[in-house]
Amino acid sequence: MTRTVYLNGDYLPETEAKVSIFDRGFLMADGVYEVTSVLDGKLVDFEGHAVRLQRSLTELDMELPLTRDELLDIHRELVRVNEVVDGGVYLQITRGAPADRDFVFPDPKETPCTVVLFTQSKPGITESAAAKTGIKVISIDDMRWGRRDIKTVQLLYPSMGKMMAKAAGCDDAWMVEDGFVTEGTSNNAYIVKNGKIITRGLSNDILHGITRAAVLRFAAEAQMEVVERNFTIEEAQNADEAFITSATMFVNAVVEIDGHKIGDGTPGPVSARLREIYLDESRKAAI
Ligand code: PMP
DSSP: OOOEEEETTEEEEGGGOOOOTTOHHHHHOOEEEEEEEEETTEESSHHHHHHHHHHHHHHTTOOOSSOHHHHHHHHHHHHHHTTOSSEEEEEEEEOOOOSSOOSSOOOTTTSOOEEEEEEEEOTTGGGOHHHHHOEEEEEEEOOSOSOTTSOBSOOHHHHHHHHHHHHTTOSEEEEEETTEEEEETTBEEEEEETTEEEEOOOSTTSOOOHHHHHHHHHHHHTTOOEEEOOOOHHHHHTSSEEEEEETTTEEEEEEEETTEEOTTSSOOHHHHHHHHHHHHHHHHHOO
């Protein structure tokens, strides 16, 4: 089946959707994105993603060319026509395509944003091998820019981080700045010690994960103790458990960091419980 995608108001076969070579997303990574996961054909936490999208755009002086309801309709229509059961919807908004390359932002009245959405089908996404066995991570220096709270399409360093992990026989990398873990290349990072869930607090240093917000809320509701503070790789290696959260991996155990096994090297009870609660609650609340 040829995938139908959305580009600037049109639903098109993916092969016919074309963007200008002068698009600032292409030339300057001048754009933001969101990934909303789909379970049982429904959108998980659409509201959270819509709110974060608006914040990213505001921080970059860009205007959302669509209302929240229009955005929701496009997401739903793409899920419907592409018959997505499990997977996700990728959305990207760039500062559009001016007549020529220029560092200066174009006038938004003359250069409308480019809006792209497409679906990704991932049958059985909740039953992945990574979820069963947990993942192995390496640590790398965090060499990204200083506004990681804005969800921009500058993903070269995270992409290089995944390649470094792959070269080391691992699944992902946790990034470290000034001695403390910031986050994973595409996820938020957590450890568990003596029943306490520990994760870095929100700031410009990390992306404010939509899954993170939901998981911390569910943890508090389940009377689990959450502490938002920095932690080191050494502390993580000596923790009882470690895990990550993201819209595409939900809650996933981390069982090895830089070759050092966490606990007994298998997914622990806290991450397993949080994953179960997160998936149950997300399915119930999906729209
Ligand atoms: N941190 C980074 C750097 C990410 O790229 C992502 C996923 N986009 C996350 C955290 C997790 O965010 P979310 O739970 O909203 O997917």
